[in-house]
Amino acid sequence: METLLISCAVGLVIAFVVSFSFRAQLKSVHFQNEASSYLREDSVNVDERSEYYTYSTRSVRSNGNVSGKNTINAHGGFDGPGGFGGPGGPGGSIGF
Amino acid sequence: MSELKEYKCPCCGGGIEWNAKAQKMKCPYCDTEFEPETLLQYDKDLSKLEDDDLTFENEANAGWSEEEQNKMNLYVCQSCGGEVIADNTTSASSCPYCGNPVIMKGNLSGDLKPDYVIPFKYDKKAAKAGYQKHLSGKFLLPKVFKDENHIDEIKGVYIPFWLFDSDVSGNVIFDATKEIVHHREEEDIIETKHYNVIRGGSVSFDNVPVDGSTKMDDALMESIEPFEFKEAVPFQTAYLSGFLADRYDVDSEASKKRARERIIESTISEFKDTVTGFDSVTTKDTSLKFSKGNVKYALYPAWILNTTWQGKKFTFAMNGQTGKFVGDLPTDKTKFGGLFGVTFVAITIIMYILLKLMGM
Ligand SMILES: [Zn+2]
Ligand SMILES: [Zn+2]
Numbered sequence: 125m126e127t128l129l130i131s132c133a134v135g136l137v138i139a140f141v142v143s144f145s146f147r148a149q150l151k152s153v154h155f156q157n158e159a160s161s162y163l164r165e166d167s168v169n170v171d172e173r174s175e176y177y178t179y180s181t182r183s184v185r186s187n188g189n190v191s192g193k194n195t196i197n198a199h200g201g202f203d204g205p206g207g208f209g210g211p212g213g214p215g216g217s218i219g220f
Numbered sequence: 221m222s223e224l225k226e227y228k229c230p231c232c233g234g235g236i237e238w239n240a241k242a243q244k245m246k247c248p249y250c251d252t253e254f255e256p257e258t259l260l261q262y263d264k265d266l267s268k269l270e271d272d273d274l275t276f277e278n279e280a281n282a283g284w285s286e287e288e289q290n291k292m293n294l295y296v297c298q299s300c301g302g303e304v305i306a307d308n309t310t311s312a313s314s315c316p317y318c319g320n321p322v323i324m325k326g327n328l329s330g331d332l333k334p335d336y337v338i339p340f341k342y343d344k345k346a347a348k349a350g351y352q353k354h355l356s357g358k359f360l361l362p363k364v365f366k367d368e369n370h371i372d373e374i375k376g377v378y379i380p381f382w383l384f385d386s387d388v389s390g391n392v393i394f395d396a397t398k399e400i401v402h403h404r405e406e407e408d409i410i411e412t413k414h415y416n417v418i419r420g421g422s423v424s425f426d427n428v429p430v431d432g433s434t435k436m437d438d439a440l441m442e443s444i445e446p447f448e449f450k451e452a453v454p455f456q457t458a459y460l461s462g463f464l465a466d467r468y469d470v471d472s473e474a475s476k477k478r479a480r481e482r483i484i485e486s487t488i489s490e491f492k493d494t495v496t497g498f499d500s501v502t503t504k505d506t507s508l509k510f511s512k513g514n515v516k517y518a519l520y521p522a523w524i525l526n527t528t529w530q531g532k533k534f535t536f537a538m539n540g541q542t543g544k545f546v547g548d549l550p551t552d553k554t555k556f557g558g559l560f561g562v563t564f565v566a567i568t569i570i571m572y573i574l575l576k577l578m579g580m
Contacts, residue, residue, distance in 0.1 A: 127575045135568030143560040146360050150549040153443045158489060159482035161446035164424040170494050172391065172420030176261060178230050179252050179414050186407035 230254075230395070230414070230504075234520055256510040261416075288457050294467065295322040302435040303467040304377070307460045316375045316464055316524045317435045318533075331467065336383075336452040336518040337459045340376055340540040347374050347523035350538045350545040360559070362552040376540065378460065378519035379441060380432040380468035383449065384479040385515075389422035390490045390508035396498035400469045417501070424512075425483050429520065430475035432468035437535060438478075443546040444539040447520050451541065455519065465519055472515045484508060 227236040227245065234249035245252045255482070282291070295304050295312045299320035305328065306312045315322050325503075348371050355366050394417040402409040428447040431441040489505055495501045521540025526533065529550060536547030 127572060129566045131495050131571035131575060134290050134571045135564045135566075136566045139560045139564035142563045143329035143556055146559060147551055147556065149358050150551055151361060152354075152546040153437075153439050153548050156442045156445060156482060158486040159428045159479070160486050160489070161429045162425045163486065165492070167387075168421070168490050169423070169425035170419055170491055172418065173494065175396070175415050176258075176529050177413060177416040178258055178395075179254060181231070181252075181412045181414075183410050183412075184230055185410060205365050 230416070253376070275460065282333050284328050284331060288333070289327045289329060291457055292328055292460075294325045294328055296325040297322045300435065302468070305460070305465040305467055306463075307457060309461050310463065313466055314373070316377045316466070317526065317535075319373060319526050319528075324367050328467075332517055334380070334455040336449075337455045337518050338447060338449075338452045338518070338541050339459050340463065340521040341451075342521075342523070342538065342540050342543050344374065344523070346350045346377065346543065347376070347525075347538050347540075350523070350543060351525060351536060354536065354545045354547065356548070358549065359437060360551050360555050361549050362555075365529055365550055368527075368529065371525065374523050374525040374536075376463040377524050378463055378465035379436055379522050380466055381429040381447075381518050381520050382432050382439075382472040382475040382479070383427040383429055383477060383516040383518055384483075385424075385426050385428075385513065386479075386510045387422060387424045387512045388483055388487045388508050388510055389419060389420075391420040392488050392503060392507040392508075393418050394492065394495055394501050395504045396495055396501045398497075399499045408489045416500070416504070417495050417498075419494055421491065423487045423490055425486070427516070428479045428482060429518075430478045432470045432472075432475055432517075433466045434469050436466060440535060440537050440546065441522075444522060444542075444544050447539065447541055449518075452518060459519075463521075466483055468517075472517070476515070480510070483510075 228234070229236050229247035229250065229252060231247060231252040232250040234247050236245050236247050236254065238244075238406040239246035239253070242253060245256055246253045291307050292305055293308065293312075295306065296302070297304075297315035297318060297320055300315060300318040303325070304312055304316060304322065304324075312322050314320065351371055351374065354362060396415045396417045398413045398415070400411045400413065402411065402417050416499065429441075429447060431438055484506065487508060488506060492501055492503070523538040523540055525536040525547075527536075530532070532550070534547060534550070536545070538545045
């Protein structure tokens with residue numbers, strides 16, 4: 125019985141993918157998000173680059189299940205390495 | 221600590237408070253803690269950003285001369301209100317947007333004259349061939365749709381576009397993450413480190429087009445892009461001979477919002493390309509300043525075909541410069557259902573046999 129259910133589920137997913145990809149062939153009208161075709165040649169100039177660590181979240185995964193416990197620790201400063209597993213407060217829940 | 225009360229949590233956006241017990245800034249919503257210096261740094265990044273500003277100057281805003289006006293006729297569609305322009309040698313009889321009859325209305329006094337035009341490179345024959353090719357090889361297209369087409373009504377239309385040039389400069393802040401997996405005996409601990417990544421610089425854009433006609437579907441016009449402005453020539457009425465030209469009804473002022481959206485997206489994407497070495501990068505904040513803005517008015521060539529099928533309107537367009545052909549097509553619901561059913565049954569049977577063979 126379980127085998128049949130798994131087979132049906134896989135069949136359903138693949139049938140969705142196949143039929144909707146065939147239907148996507150019929151759609152060709154979309155807004156453009158960007159204007160990259162109109163970028164002036166050699167005009168991109170990124171001269172300011174910086175980054176710094178802000179905070180961390182942690183989650184525990186066991187046997188493929190995610191339980192949402194996270195502990196947070198943060199250090200300021202540029203390119204701070206950041207700490208791991210410091211004394212954080214009781215964890216909130218951040219999923220994937 | 222009242223001066224810090226406006227800090228927003230970089231993690232969830234909630235307001236951050238000083239937590240006396242932990243001696244740290246703490247978000248009461250998600251419990252994330254921060255060193256005050258981190259927040260000060262974040263505050264500094266934000267405060268140095270400038271306000272958005274976009275002004276464009278019209279390169280030319282000449283009207284039509286009296287001689288030109290005498291050579292041109294304005295037609296209006298009794299059905300959809302669409303307005304088209306044609307010269308004396310070309311008579312417009314039906315509306316390129318809805319196919320209904322048009323009547324002559326008057327002249328173009330008061331209208332702006334286009335600065336540039338890209339002449340048609342693909343003729344009607346090529347447009348018809350483009351349509352046939354667009355319909356071929358599409359399994360779910362109803363067969364009757366192909367048989368019932370009114371391909372002879374495909375029309376060459378010059379579409380009014382506002383072309384925007386601009387330099388953009390400023391900063392974008394990204395939230396970038398690195399994931400570290402710590403393997404323990406019975407579980408994995410996934411640590412996601414967040415970084416504020418700041419990129420600043422400048423980018424320039426030339427001739428970002430925005431369709432100046434409300435009758436012409438904006439998504440359809442953006443779908444036949446890009447147009448190569450390099451091939452544009454100063455406008456002359458002679459280019460209109462044999463074609464229709466749509467009359468603009470959206471001015472450059474109203475169109476610049478769209479150009480601006482696309483320019484901002486592109487600028488963010490150029491800056492984002494320089495952020496490497498992370499597992500994810502999302503845009504957090506932008507502050508971009510536009511300068512050296514300029515706007516031109518141009519006519520771009522398109523072949524337009526309207527058909528109605530089962531009470532629904534379908535519009536097709538071909539870029540008259542590049543030959544790119546677009547237009548959504550109807551789905552044959554019976555074929556779609558059949559394809560879905562057959563795939564579902566076939567895959568289910570195959571999976572079942574495979575799983576049985578594997579001993580499940
Ligand atoms: Zn928060
Ligand atoms: Zn009409």
